[in-house]
Amino acid sequence: MKEQIEAIQAEALARIEAATEPRALEDARVAVLGKKGTLTEVSAGMRDVPKEDKALIGALLNTARTAITTALETKQSALQEVADRKALEGIDLTLPGRAVHHGSLHPLTILRHQAISILRRMGFALAEGPEIEDEFHCFDALNTPADHPARNEKDTFYFDSGKLLRTHTSSVQIRTMEAQPPPVRIIAPGSAYRRDEIDATHLSVFNQLEGLYVDRDVSLGDLKGTLEYFFRELFGSETEVRFRPHFFPFTEPSFEIDVKLHAKGQAPRWIEVAGCGMVDPAVFTSLNAGRKDDAYNPDKVTGFAFGMGLDRLAMIRWGIKDIRLLIENDTRFLKQFA
Numbered sequence: 062m063k064e065q066i067e068a069i070q071a072e073a074l075a076r077i078e079a080a081t082e083p084r085a086l087e088d089a090r091v092a093v094l095g096k097k098g099t100l101t102e103v104s105a106g107m108r109d110v111p112k113e114d115k116a117l118i119g120a121l122l123n124t125a126r127t128a129i130t131t132a133l134e135t136k137q138s139a140l141q142e143v144a145d146r147k148a149l150e151g152i153d154l155t156l157p158g159r160a161v162h163h164g165s166l167h168p169l170t171i172l173r174h175q176a177i178s179i180l181r182r183m184g185f186a187l188a189e190g191p192e193i194e195d196e197f198h199c200f201d202a203l204n205t206p207a208d209h210p211a212r213n214e215k216d217t218f219y220f221d222s223g224k225l226l227r228t229h230t231s232s233v234q235i236r237t238m239e240a241q242p243p244p245v246r247i248i249a250p251g252s253a254y255r256r257d258e259i260d261a262t263h264l265s266v267f268n269q270l271e272g273l274y275v276d277r278d279v280s281l282g283d284l285k286g287t288l289e290y291f292f293r294e295l296f297g298s299e300t301e302v303r304f305r306p307h308f309f310p311f312t313e314p315s316f317e318i319d320v321k322l323h324a325k326g327q328a329p330r331w332i333e334v335a336g337c338g339m340v341d342p343a344v345f346t347s348l349n350a351g352r353k354d355d356a357y358n359p360d361k362v363t364g365f366a367f368g369m370g371l372d373r374l375a376m377i378r379w380g381i382k383d384i385r386l387l388i389e390n391d392t393r394f395l396k397q398f399a
């Protein structure tokens with residue numbers, strides 16, 4: 062039996078040594094150590110070994126098993142190493158890795174976040190309303206007469222039902238005041254739609270942000286201070302802001318706001334960024350009629366409202382020359398804001 066064990070060990074070690082691939086190595090293992098392997102079978106013969114020889118044969122068996130197992134493991138890692146080296150052949154591990162491209166926020170989103178955060182710091186809360194509006198909330202409630210050009214089919218997208226795509230987010234101001242008494246201090250960022258010819262500065266949909274503040278003793282000074290502060294926060298503390306008298310049906314007095322643009326390689330010039338004004342008392346009166354109360358009594362409350370196009374602000378902020386870039390999703394353009 063001693064010779065048998067030694068022979069098995071010698072043969073197994075030779076076979077393992079000769080193996081050149083994992084499959085051959087596994088076959089060798091099964092042939093010797095498997096359930097019906099040669100060494101396993103010899104081990105089963107231990108039963109019949111005379112008592113006095115058991116210790117010696119047992120030790121031999123153990124030595125053989127250990128030697129074979131160790132040889133298997135050594136060979137296996139050697140084969141693995143060869144396989145690994147082969148897999149890496151022709152690959153230059155010193156080359157720089159491929160950059161992972163992260164998405165980034167759209168410039169309009171960046172700007173909207175900034176605008177909202179400045180106004181929230183001043184106590185304005187977010188409000189929402191439908192983009193498919195009725196004429197009442199878009200026009201009548203805002204003191205806009207039936208013959209106003211904005212109500213023309215040429216300027217506004219109407220549905221057969223008579224509803225329309227809101228031409229401004231001022232409708233949200235009305236909806237908010239219908240739903241709650243003063244004080245009201247809200248901003249309503251959202252899409253607005255106009256039938257404009259599409260060119261470098263016009264699209265038929267744009268991103269508006271309107272605000273409304275109604276309370277006792279809200280003054281034109283509050284309006285000026287709030288919006289000057291807003292534009293200086295957005296464009297830098299040196300920004301010059303001017304208020305130019307204008308007309309809107311729902312505010313009186315009304316203004317357009319310009320900021321001085323200092324674009325590289327261009328003479329500084331004023332550029333219009335927003336409309337604003339003190340809420341016209343007629344708007345309050347008609348609101349009270351709808352609410353059937355006197356919450357917006359024009360002798361007791363006053364308010365200011367403003368509206369601006371975020372697309373325009375983004376163009377100023379980053380010197381973007383064509384508004385269409387904002388909707389084309391060209392990554393060469395968008396990457397610059399990452």
Ligand code: PHE
Nearest residue numbers: 229231336337338366367368
């Ligand atoms: N709704 C006006 C527009 O779309 C902007 C505006 C809002 C003007 C509030 C005055 C007050 O042009």
